Amino acid sequence: MGKHTAELHWERAGAVFSDQRYSRAHTWRFDGGTVVPASSSPEVVQLPFSVEAAVDPEEAFVASLASCHLLWFLSLAAKAGLVVDAYRDQAEGHLGQDAQGRLAITKVVLRPEATFSGRTPSREALAELHHRAHEACFIANSVKSEISVQPVEPPSAQL
Secondary structure: OOOOOEEEEOOOOOOOOOOOOOOOOEEEEEOOOOEEEEOOOOOOOOOOOOOOOOEOHHHHHHHHHHHHHHHHHHHHHHHOOOEEEEEEEOOEEEEEEOOOOOEEEEEEEEOEEEEEEOOOOOHHHHHHHHHHHHHHOOOHHHOOOEEEEOOEOOOOOOO
């Protein structure tokens, strides 16, 4: 199957390092050329040693799950003859202790909201599309965290 890569780059930039007072800012470079500023979360490493505006690994994890769900949902909706006009998700991850007492993202909540042109699926059909998207998402299939999908019901399509 496919190989997926990300290149990370960090430099000490003259900091002492052994005193733990070094920047956690770094970059992620993806195979298509996109470069993303990254850092530890300010909740994990205090400012100014983290960068609040950068993407942290926890945010990236949540976004990866939400993005995978989105892409499968769009594919399944198209195959079902539905026309999705927009999709939005206010996803969140919860950091807590796992069964071994280690910090982990212990729960991810997806709140997808899709709007449709023409035929809007019933509540049951929409739930089934989201269930199938979740089952197909190989990112969700790769993690131990509880992942919950809580779709936001779309408004009825305007004719």
